[in-house]
Amino acid sequence: MSFPKVVADAWHMVALSRDLKRGGVRNVTLCNTPIALFRSEEGLGALVDRCPHRNYPLSLGRVHEGALECPYHGWRFAADGACTKVPGCSAETRGDRRLEAQSLRVLERHGAIFVTLSHDAPPQLPLPPDFGNEKLDHFWWQQGTWKGRAFDAIENVMDPFHTNHLHHGFIRRRDRRLPVDLLVTSHGDGIDMAIEQRQPDLGLMSRILERDRERSVSRYYPPTTVQARWEGKEKLTLCVTAIFTPATDGSFTPFARFSTPKGLAPSWLKQAAIRLFLAPVVAQDRRALAQQHGVMEHFGNPRFTTGPGDILGDRLHRLWKGERLEEGKDPAVRAEL
Ligand code: FES
Ligand SMILES: [Fe+2]
Structure with a gap:
């Protein structure tokens, strides 16, 4: 195994x-x-x-x-x-x-x-916050099995720096960046990164779908779940729980659960808008993960260099392997996204 x-x-x-x-x-x-x-x-x-x-x-x-x-x-x-x-x-x-x-x-x-696959897994499923919250509208989105490693997909969604480039124009822009503060908190059994910024991102999606975002937080719940939450001035505006189920060594099956506060717009309309705007972004990530995997297969092993933007360092990988992290907050990192 x-x-x-x-x-x-x-x-x-x-x-x-x-x-x-x-x-x-x-x-x-x-x-x-x-x-x-x-x-x-x-x-x-x-x-x-x-x-x-x-x-x-x-x-x-x-x-x-x-x-x-x-x-x-x-x-x-x-x-x-x-x-x-x-x-x-x-x-x-x-x-x-x-x-x-x-x-x-x-x-x-x-x-x-x-x-x-195990007899030792706990009787209760560990589920992330708001997964079954009845005050929210939820819908599932699934797109088959993708080429690539589940772990690389987890790293992809926890990494904000690729959004300016890979998703140029959709989420953020590579030619006009905004100052942000990146705040990383290590929990014993997970890690999160909050992005604090004074104005919404400059990509099309953020401009149309968002009004008053102040903060977004992505948290990794090992082994396979990442939950991203966008918070406006008063409350949660969108919560996406992404689950990356490892199928084989070189493929995984992603599931995404979208949760939004009830009442803002009919659920079907929110669902249609999210799907419409997210479809190209998801397709870009899918292609990127397949390309990355092709290179790793060719060379026979992954080899990663950690650069200045990779502020989570090896912590995602340590959590993936089952290690616990020492709890605490990193000093805030000023960056441009
Ligand atoms: S019943 Fe014979 S192979 Fe399954
Ligand atoms: Fe992405």
Whole structure:
């Protein structure tokens, strides 16, 4: 396994609830492990995508009588992995451990399905603030599986300096920068960066969507979640929770949950506006992560130089590997974004 143990052992979001209807089966890959996710009348099941009989992919099967049926010889497996039937044979199979598929723990919260590969993951899902806050409108955005490493995507969203260049004109501008203060706070189990500025960014998106932003804060919740919050004079204006689920060593599946205060505009309108403006930005990041990964693959290893703008240093990577940080605030950094 090429992921740090804390990553491989964590709970991971693997699908949106709406993408797995009752009677449906889906193949997802988590930390290099293919998984057959299915939903029967009895609820959700997650099995390692490998029939114990002759190694057929279970995700090609169908849901039948509360179980997932392998297409090859029709063995059926319940969500707990028990083999409930071997067609054509009258032998009782349920208690026979040898015939079991490998089952995984699965949970569903707030329109999302989470799986863990580990027996040691906590019974409760750790969720970031406001994830299920009923006072906010929420919507999910998912765009398939991307080329690149989950960790590099996390670093990308925690890094404000790329926004002037890669997203020139959309978020910020490379030719006209604004003075900002960058305030980094290390928490034992995470890190955040606040950007304080006196006027909204000069990119198109900020000009149209934002009025009175004073501050934005991005916080990394290891191993795979980053939450960015934009705060106006009085309150939160937008909260984006991005989850980067590692699929394989060279691919990941990003999920984004957008949360906005109720009442400003109808939820569908906010959703349409956010999607419209964010789509090109997301496409730029997607291309950049794929390019970056192509270079790392070619040279066989990542090699990073930390420059003056990389004020988080190696702290994201240490958190990713499961280390804790010493708590405290960095001195404010003056920069131009
Ligand atoms: S391979 Fe799955 S039932 Fe035989
Ligand atoms: Fe970006």
